[in-house]
Amino acid sequence: MSGRIRVRFSGLLMFAGNLTTLATGLIFNVLIARNLEPAELGVWFFIGSVIPYFQVLERVVPYWSVMEISRGHAVGRTAVVFNLLVSLPIASAFALLSGVLADVIGTEQRTVALAALLLPLYYVISALTSVTYSTEPHRLGLRTLVIDGVKIPLALALLPFGLEGVIAAVVIANAAYVVYLYSVSRKYFEGDLDWEWLKGSLRRAWLPLHENFIGYLTAATDSVIVGVLLSSDDLSRYGIGLTIAGVVGTAKALMSAVFPALLRSGTVSPSELRALFKFIHVFTTPMVVGGIALAPQLVEIFGTRYLPAASALPFLLLVPAIGVMSLTMRSIVAGLEVAEGGTTGKGLVRSALFVTQLPGYLYLGGLVFGTVVAVGWAGITGAAVARLSASVVSFVPMLYLYRKRAPAITVLSGLEKTVPASLVMVTVLLLLNPRGTLFTLGTIAVGALVYFSVLLLIDRDSRALTRRAISEARSVILSVGE
Numbered sequence: 001m002s003g004r005i006r007v008r009f010s011g012l013l014m015f016a017g018n019l020t021t022l023a024t025g026l027i028f029n030v031l032i033a034r035n036l037e038p039a040e041l042g043v044w045f046f047i048g049s050v051i052p053y054f055q056v057l058e059r060v061v062p063y064w065s066v067m068e069i070s071r072g073h074a075v076g077r078t079a080v081v082f083n084l085l086v087s088l089p090i091a092s093a094f095a096l097l098s099g100v101l102a103d104v105i106g107t108e109q110r111t112v113a114l115a116a117l118l119l120p121l122y123y124v125i126s127a128l129t130s131v132t133y134s135t136e137p138h139r140l141g142l143r144t145l146v147i148d149g150v151k152i153p154l155a156l157a158l159l160p161f162g163l164e165g166v167i168a169a170v171v172i173a174n175a176a177y178v179v180y181l182y183s184v185s186r187k188y189f190e191g192d193l194d195w196e197w198l199k200g201s202l203r204r205a206w207l208p209l210h211e212n213f214i215g216y217l218t219a220a221t222d223s224v225i226v227g228v229l230l231s232s233d234d235l236s237r238y239g240i241g242l243t244i245a246g247v248v249g250t251a252k253a254l255m256s257a258v259f260p261a262l263l264r265s266g267t268v269s270p271s272e273l274r275a276l277f278k279f280i281h282v283f284t285t286p287m288v289v290g291g292i293a294l295a296p297q298l299v300e301i302f303g304t305r306y307l308p309a310a311s312a313l314p315f316l317l318l319v320p321a322i323g324v325m326s327l328t329m330r331s332i333v334a335g336l337e338v339a340e341g342g343t344t345g346k347g348l349v350r351s352a353l354f355v356t357q358l359p360g361y362l363y364l365g366g367l368v369f370g371t372v373v374a375v376g377w378a379g380i381t382g383a384a385v386a387r388l389s390a391s392v393v394s395f396v397p398m399l400y401l402y403r404k405r406a407p408a409i410t411v412l413s414g415l416e417k418t419v420p421a422s423l424v425m426v427t428v429l430l431l432l433n434p435r436g437t438l439f440t441l442g443t444i445a446v447g448a449l450v451y452f453s454v455l456l457l458i459d460r461d462s463r464a465l466t467r468r469a470i471s472e473a474r475s476v477i478l479s480v481g482e
Contacts, residue, residue: 027152028152030302044163045235046224049221052217054091062126064204066130077189078197087124094119098116107163114164114171226238251284251321273332281415290426295310295314301440301441315388322388329411334352355401366389370390371383425454426447
């Protein structure tokens with residue numbers, strides 16, 4: 001998997017940027033959880049679960065611009081202009097429906113309508129991201145720093161305005177990220193609008209539209225069901241569980257450079273695949289195992305009134321870990337086929353780009369059916385079990401598609417090292433048995449130190465990876481200094 005894009009280095013930088021969610025994201029969510037009433041927090045999560053339905057068109061053109069820009073074609077300006085124009089009527093539709101949505105969850109219409117401002121920003125960010133991702137993906141690692149660096153102080157200042165102040169802070173923070181993305185990628189926006197390429201992309205729009213439909217619906221459908229069938233208080237607790245579990249999902253950044261790298265090189269060896277999955281497990285395994293061990297303490301950081309979420313957290317933590325593996329397999333299967341020229345118009349229905357989307361239907365169907373059935377007898381824990389079950393069901397066919405391209409056993413590479421190291425870490429965590437926010441955060445830091453110390457001790461590859469990462473980081477720092 002050679003090429004100018006360094007997969008592990010870019011992945012590490014982006015993962016390091018995403019891991020700031022452990023600090024900045026935690027601060028923000030704790031801030032609003034402790035200062036808003038549970039019902040208000042539930043409204044916040046409800047709005048966040050409805051917005052994805054209006055983002056379905058967000059990647060229709062950027063989906064194809066990633067491939068074109070990776071091949072050296074300047075279509076970034078076209079993607080950004082198209083997404084901005086499309087977002088305006090969609091945001092207007094959201095604002096018009098805000099009254100209905102407000103009645104469903106029991107809040108003021110203006111609160112929901114204010115969130116409509118996020119949609120044009122999300123659409124523009126999607127287009128700008130396609131440019132940066134295809135050229136210098138490591139620059140996306142600063143996303144959390146930029147957004148949360150603006151969002152947290154603003155939210156703190158605007159808390160007297162309640163949930164509306166929080167939404168305003170999020171809007172301004174995303175606007176700041178738009179400025180950042182444009183500033184780091186503006187050199188790739190030369191040239192006129194490419195109308196012919198846009199027409200061709202729109203003729204093939206059904207493929208990314210299909211993927212977005214599945215992706216955005218599965219992202220939040222269970223939250224909508226919880227909010228409608230239970231209460232905003234229940235949704236606030238479920239949302240806290242999803243927020244904590246989302247930390248595991250940041251590991252998807254580790255493989256984010258795989259797809260453009262495959263487009264450039266066109267090949268990947270079994271040894272590279274084993275190294276890639278091991279690279280992922282090094283980070284996801286301790287987060288899942290440690291999160292399960294400290295579930296009550298992690299939830300208590302947000303406030304004792306959210307403790308019912310602790311029973312759902314172990315199930316929720318496993319979902320993004322499975323999701324990262326599924327996404328990695330999909331990127332490999334689709335990337336190899338696209339690199340071989342498998343994206344012709346007539347062949348798209350049979351191509352990996354389409355076929356690897358189909359397990360998403362299993363996930364969506366299982367999520368909807370499971371959540372509707374389970375929340376009645378087990379509340380938010382039932383919803384968490386339904387989400388995990390849907391993940392497992394959709395993982396199986398993805399593994400089947402992957403094993404046609406590579407040995408299925410490569411998916412498990414590294415677990416024989418990361419699991420023992422994680423168990424040592426958990427022993428330390430349970431012995432410390434932290435209470436209180438600062439003690440819990442300190443214990444997490446100690447646990448991470450124990451885990452990586454044990455892993456470096458028992459695993460030669462991890463020691464070599466660490467040396468390479470330090471070497472590459474040093475070379476980048478020196479080149480910046482020059």
